[in-house]
Amino acid sequence: MKRGIITLILIGIIFSISLGHSLEIKNDETIFVLLGADGKAKRVDLVNWISIEGKGNFNIIKDGKYIKNVKLHTNDLKMKVEKGNIVIYGESSDNKNIYLTGEVNKKVPLDFKITYKYNGKLVQPRDFLGKSGDLDIEIYVKPNEDIPLRVVMSAEFSADDFLLRNPNDFMIMVLGKTVRLTGFTYPIPDAKLRLSLRGKKLKVPAITFTALPSLPPVDLSMKEQLKSLNEGIEGFLLLNKAHQKILKGILEVIEKNTPIIPQEYLTLPFTLMANQNKAYLISKNLKEYPKSFDNLYGFIKGKAESSNDEDWKRALMMAEELKKEIETNSFSDDIKNIGDFIGDLAFQSKKVMDIIGTSLQGIQNIENMLSLMLYGGEIEGKKLLGLVEVEKNLKTMKKKIGDNLSLLEKGEEKINSWKKRLENYVFAGQIPNAKSVVRFYFRLNEIK
Numbered sequence: 001m002k003r004g005i006i007t008l009i010l011i012g013i014i015f016s017i018s019l020g021h022s023l024e025i026k027n028d029e030t031i032f033v034l035l036g037a038d039g040k041a042k043r044v045d046l047v048n049w050i051s052i053e054g055k056g057n058f059n060i061i062k063d064g065k066y067i068k069n070v071k072l073h074t075n076d077l078k079m080k081v082e083k084g085n086i087v088i089y090g091e092s093s094d095n096k097n098i099y100l101t102g103e104v105n106k107k108v109p110l111d112f113k114i115t116y117k118y119n120g121k122l123v124q125p126r127d128f129l130g131k132s133g134d135l136d137i138e139i140y141v142k143p144n145e146d147i148p149l150r151v152v153m154s155a156e157f158s159a160d161d162f163l164l165r166n167p168n169d170f171m172i173m174v175l176g177k178t179v180r181l182t183g184f185t186y187p188i189p190d191a192k193l194r195l196s197l198r199g200k201k202l203k204v205p206a207i208t209f210t211a212l213p214s215l216p217p218v219d220l221s222m223k224e225q226l227k228s229l230n231e232g233i234e235g236f237l238l239l240n241k242a243h244q245k246i247l248k249g250i251l252e253v254i255e256k257n258t259p260i261i262p263q264e265y266l267t268l269p270f271t272l273m274a275n276q277n278k279a280y281l282i283s284k285n286l287k288e289y290p291k292s293f294d295n296l297y298g299f300i301k302g303k304a305e306s307s308n309d310e311d312w313k314r315a316l317m318m319a320e321e322l323k324k325e326i327e328t329n330s331f332s333d334d335i336k337n338i339g340d341f342i343g344d345l346a347f348q349s350k351k352v353m354d355i356i357g358t359s360l361q362g363i364q365n366i367e368n369m370l371s372l373m374l375y376g377g378e379i380e381g382k383k384l385l386g387l388v389e390v391e392k393n394l395k396t397m398k399k400k401i402g403d404n405l406s407l408l409e410k411g412e413e414k415i416n417s418w419k420k421r422l423e424n425y426v427f428a429g430q431i432p433n434a435k436s437v438v439r440f441y442f443r444l445n446e447i448k
Helices: 004-018 223-255 266-308 308-330 331-375 387-422
Strands: 024-035 041-052 056-063 068-074 076-082 085-092 095-104 110-118 121-123 133-141 151-160 172-173 180-184 189-201 207-213 375-378 382-384 434-444
Touching: 004 041, 004 189, 041 056, 056 095, 056 180, 068 076, 085 095, 110 207, 110 434, 133 151, 133 207, 151 189, 180 189, 223 331, 223 382, 266 308, 331 387
Parallel strands: 024 434
Antiparallel strands: 024 041, 041 095, 056 085, 068 095, 076 085, 110 121, 110 133, 133 189, 151 180, 151 207, 172 180, 207 434, 375 382
16 A cells, blocks of 8 residues: 555656656747848848756657747757657756748738838949949838837948948947947837948848847836925915915905095195185285275265265265275285184195095005906016916916926836736747747848
């Protein structure tokens, strides 16, 4: 019974080793893509390095439905192709490196389009090869798979052959007469690269594009900063509205409680001064009146004495009584005193009006300042934004920040989606339970 149990355990161990459960597998794919002069892929080749860490027998199954003409370059292993799978089996003593090559019949994740301009005109390579002038090689890169790729462009040529006309677009290294240049881009959603050359005998130098699955360098920490800024703007808006409400309330109180002075009150000092002048004129006339009355009195007296007419005698008696009254009255001084009183009244009323005017002007100045703070205007030729205009600007800013936040959130979702896709991205064929690494080399060979 015990022997049977031990036998089962040994069989289990052997079975486990044969399946490679204790082995770590790495699936490293390098894809070489040969480009035509127009940028279209002419051939796609695979160099596959499969690394095994650990001891034991293994039986690796790689998805090979896109791979043809596959070759195994590790001598002590065996390989067979069946049902669209590549099966490699053998033994690993500690670590094992397996090398496969083959052609890949699958669309690569990047499309290239290459155009040429000779002296500013769009042409084909045959139109400028061997000629002298300026050559612009324009490369358009567009992904056809939802995965981010960092594309590094590199080229090398002799300084005797070319003068680089756009050196600011590249990182450049010069070794003797050899010029090496490097540029990179993320084709999201696409990209354009340009190589501008000048030469006496033009040709297309060899250009390599290395594409690595990689997340773009996006700083998403800005999202939290924008959120904080948006919250701060919301607080400013609330304060702004509160201040507007306070200022409008003060303006309403001023408008309701500012006294309205009737027009006749405003002109009262001038009216009083006019009446004072009239009183002084009457007083003057009253002083001159006795002289005028003496002439009338002399005429009446002459008529009464030269005739026996009783009517003239009675008129003389009335004139004499009136003459005594005029000589003894103080009407002129009384009227003058009235004029003086009116003058004092006019002076005091003018002072009152000045005080009222000053107070009203002060209130008006306060009202103007509050209105300026609320609705804006100019102070000493400088434009001042009011709270109403500031509110509009804050709302516009808040909307823009909200739009940017929305874009950042969408970008964050996209980055997270790409992270999941990059965790175990494979191109030519997957190996179950293996960690995968992929790199692409797109090559445009020299055309001369």
